[in-house]
Amino acid sequence: MDIRQEQLQAGLARFLGAKWRPGTTVMDLVHIPGGASRETWRFMAAAGDESLGMVVRIDPETSLIDTDRRTEYRAIEAAYHSGLPAPEPLYLEQDVQWLGRPFSITAEIPGCQSSPDAFPSQHRQAIGEQKWTWLGKLAALDPKTLHLDDVMPAATVETCASEQLAYWAKVIVDDELHPNPIAHAAIRWLKRNLPPPAQKLSLVHGDYRTGNFLYSPAGKIEAILDWEMAHIGDPLEDLAWSMDPLWCWKEPQRAGLLLPHAEAIRIWEQASGLRVDKHAFRWWQVFAAVKGIGIWISSSEEFETSANKKPILAIAGWLMTDREQRILADYLSPHSAHRFVRP
């Protein structure tokens, strides 16, 4: 065990001893790979005869996505209490006395994985059906009943698309290390072709994709993860992001490497009670690729200019920007062969 682990173990034991059970011990601390926005560790907390698997997400000194941990935590709470599969939220701690940085703790969901490479082939259909059913159920929730007004900016059905566009266009302009003519052409296209008002406002997960949910070996989705970009907006935003070709690069005809695109949309429509307007959905598809470029460009900028040299930042910044540019050229070029599915 290295010094970082020892300090973390001691800090968690002190915190849980004060907040959960006196005399808590912390064991089996494991650093979970992959996350670029937060430092994530899995561990077992034990006190007397009681033990509970937990996951702690610690604010980084720098982050790929600059978000408020409170927004993420409250979104998980809202989802969990609405009956969606989400990890049970346990603690949100802003005080740096415990771990040196703010953090949140949720219950661990054991025995699951998130990797799309490990999808059991016999469960792909079932996982896909659950994935878009849960997204439809999230879309159907009334955001007013979730009481998120204090952590998420108010949105309207008329302006949520232009506001999201303005946000991510600014990220691209502010963070690009080199000019991105395809991204700029796409931003202009989006400004010229704004979609009709959203059918309703929903809690938008913001990063709902293959890789961001946990599934059991039996093919059951047990938890939706990574709510850090959650906001109130058009539910089509999540649907388009979930079907971005980036998440099914090896099999573009199979959304999220799970289902044919038309089937994913049909399941989502059934679960949400909403209809997919083709014009609006196309706008959100192009937006999804622009937002992706915004995230990946930020990640490149972070890798280049900050002390954070996590290789995941560079991988995201180089490889994902390359692919998202090809997606946008495919969507928008008048000469495109349209390799990627459009509804």
Added chain:
Amino acid sequence: MIPKGSGGIAHIAGRIVQDLMPRAGDVYMATDLIYLSLLLGMVAEDYDRATDVLVTEERELVAILGKASAHMKDEGLRKRIAAALEKKPASLRVSDLTARSDTLLRLLIEVHEAVETNDAAWARELDGEIWRFLEKHASLRAYEVPV
């Protein structure tokens, strides 16, 4: 001089996966090593092709901007295009070619914005030409990464 630099980098990437990764202390370290190996694979691709991509694109951008310049209503843009076209890359170093590419791509963004909503025949033709360039621009930078 390392004439086979891309092969050398790819060899290092392979050694990381074959020799170091199995000795990683935990899953986090093993994953980091895989990422580093992937990154090196991408650096190897760029090492081999960067000059070719940047020189080829410089030629194409100069042609597009030269054709566009006379049609631009914005006098300031015309002048900036003219000034850029008078210059050459400072050298064939990738850093100099990249700086040149950045200058020309910024001008291309402005030109594209000016032509894409114009229905004149010259503008439609130029818009098509810019999109052909952009498609190629994206494909020339594509990485062959097995993920």
